[in-house]
């Protein structure tokens with residue numbers, strides 16, 4: 459029979475099998491959290507202070523308040539270790555921003571989620587140590603697959619936080635060449651010399667369904683469209699707009715505190731928005 463394991467979840471110790479987290483926990487919905495794994499050997503933690511210091515640095519970097527003091531955290535880690543049957547253990551600590559209705563930028567101060575578990579620390583066999591391990595190399599893809607609608611959205615959450623701190627609604631990502639890619643939760647399109655321009659579908663952007671709809675309605679109405687990399691210093695940029703399921707198309711009037719075009723909602727952006735809303739109204743009436 460497998461041993462009964464104990465988990466610490468938000469102030470309570472409980473059987474691991476009964477330990478659950480709310481489905482609107484931001485760890486689950488945005489990977490909006492941080493963690494540590496610390497080894498314990500016969501009751502002695504290996505470099506616990508260094509793990510706690512890194513935990514604190516990680517929390518600070520993503521602006522999640524520490525759920526308790528580091529001394530209290532050390533005590534909870536110790537207690538979790540003691541309540542589980544392993545003398546050699548890896549103790550896992552995870553902190554997320556907490557539970558809230560899904561929105562990249564949480565609307566109020568949240569109580570962080572804290573969980574701690576303890577599992578047996580596996581040791582490689584002498585034979586495995588003697589033979590060593592086999593490896594492969596890969597191009598570093600961390601995280602360079604924006605075409606996947608992944609829930610690993612911590613960077614997007616950090617971007618939204620930065621936008622909010624600077625009085626903006628959305629942050630738009632530039633790559634190393636200065637190409638304007640997409641927003642934290644939107645695609646971005648521009649009118650350049652009268653042409654609707656947006657970054658092509660590659661790994662650097664999500665293939666937004668609304669982006670496609672904007673392109674489709676523009677083409678139906680004989681607007682010229684180019685899917686190509688573009689930069690902010692291109693001459694002829696008169697308008698910008700962002701698109702997403704939750705926004706349709708929204709004109710962008712200010713970028714980095716400077717007016718886009720004449721600083722008013724762009725005429726063509728609003729036209730595209732109207733065409734899209736007409737489509738939506740047709741759907742509603744169908």
Ligand code: PDD
Nearest residue numbers: 642643644645664666667668669702703
């Ligand atoms: N976000 N790019 C990113 C990074 C997004 O997260 C989204 C959507 C889009 C637009 O995709 P679509 O047009 O299919 O909604 C582009 C959703 C709305 C969200 O995370 O809430």
